Amino acid sequence: MKKNKFLLAITAIICGCLQIAIIIAVLVCPSIITHLISTVSFSDNGIIQDSASSNSNSDKSGNNGFFKNSNSLGFSKEVVIYNGITIDQGIKSNDQINNKAIQLTKTAKSDRERAKILYTWVGSNIKYDDNKAEKVIYGKDSNDMPDGGAVCAFNNKCGICFDKACLYVAMCRSIGLKVRLIGGEAYDGEKYVGHAWNQVYLSDENRWINVDTTFYDGGNYFDSNLFKKHNVNEIVGEW
Structure with missing residues (x-):
């Protein structure tokens, strides 16, 4: 018991x-x-939504043919582009670019609409410069590289992926859209190649989306499933 x-x-x-x-x-x-x-939260297409994540991603040293030298901390102003200029110089805007972005989006009612208008304009008006791409990819002397960046693309109405991505950054900033420049690789139909594109933040939807103005002629590269063949190596900068 x-x-x-x-x-x-x-x-x-x-x-x-x-x-x-x-x-x-x-x-x-x-x-x-x-x-x-x-x-840390993720969208359906795998984009990191926490803005602080840019620090954790941007410390990966980039060398995809366009970003020749990234510092260990990933600060955008210390990332050097193929022709020796910095990211801050590459995304530098002017009154013409700012006024164009404002004029294009003046009747837009949402961040998505504003971002889509800029995507369409850059994609359809800035042609891809194949000759420049060849020189950048295979050239060895950085002092002999062509000019690049937002102003160059806007004035010449042509450029490589980096130039178009910089112009998209400049135009987004001029109308108050939060934007990133992404360095990585994309599938061109035959192989993966070094590439640059953008992510833009839609404040009214509380999320980041992918935008690729260079691939504009190849399909809908504005917040679509086509980005499954884009590999992000680093967030080069966020503004």
Whole structure:
């Protein structure tokens, strides 16, 4: 009888401990899970939505044919482009670019509409410069490289992927859209090649989307599933 009472007492203690553990788990675990989800979230196409993630991604040294030298901390002003200029110089705008972006989007009612208008304009008006691409990819002397960046693309109405991405950055900034310049690789139909494109933040939808003005003629490269064949190496800059 005493043995049975002892076993019952032990069983009661164990059950009590289990109940306390369950209560603690119910109270604590949801807050931990919520914290993890709120720290980093992803959209359907895998874009990191937390703006702080740009620091964790941009410390990867880029060398995809356009970004020849990235510093260890990934600050945009210290990333050197193929022709020796910095990212800050590449995305530099002027009154013509700013006024054009403002004029194009003056009747737009949402961030998505504004971003799409700029994507369409850059994609359809800035032609791809194959000769320049050959020189950038295979050239060895950085001092002999052609000019590049937003102003160059806007004035000449042509450029390579980096130039078009810089122009998209400049135009987005002029109308208050948060934007990134992405360095990575994209599939050109035959192989993966070094590439640059953009991500733009839609504040009214609370998410980042992919935008590729260089691939504009090849399909819908504005927030579409076609970006499954784009590999992000680094967020070169965020503004």
